[in-house]
Amino acid sequence: MSLNSRVIGLAAGLIGAGLAASPALAQVSPSPLVVHNPPLSDAQIAAFSASVGINATCTRAYLAASNNTLPQSLSQLTDFMTLAPAADLCSPGAVASAMNNTPAPTPAQIAAYAQSVGVNATCIQAFVLHANSLPTSLAELNQFQLLAPSTDLCTPATVSSAQR
Secondary structure, three states: OOHHHHHHHHHHHHHHHHHHHHHHHHHOOOOOOOOOOOOOOHHHHHHHHHHHOOOHHHHHHHHHHOOOOOOOOHHHHHHHHHHOOHHHOOOHHHHHHHHHOOOOOOHHHHHHHHHHHOOOHHHHHHHHHHHOOOOOOHHHHHHHHHHOOHHHOOOHHHHHHHHO
């Protein structure tokens, strides 16, 4: 074999080995680098919350779910609020409470409201946990009662027993 044949054979062997190894190399490629945005200050959160009419707890929940990035549109924020758990205080009642700057109702207010509408206080407390406010209408309360789990004692039987 001539020197050229050996060099060509060696080059072909190296190219073949490189091609055979490339899938293995692709498997160990580094994962994409995730850059975490710095958290917003309390003043920035308060300013944003006031500008869109939501409470700071809801804004913080949105930021935690979106890598500390404020929503680019109100529809993004609305989509988040629709699916957010009650603990994030993003419910319509909580937002209304923040917009009106009213505190959550006290246990005495809950009991008085429950007695005035003939519903047990546990059901009204469940509504307040969901909405951070008392129902603004009986229609709103009725809607909640239809969807509330039985543990909230909002079933027709518990409501009628509270009326007796």
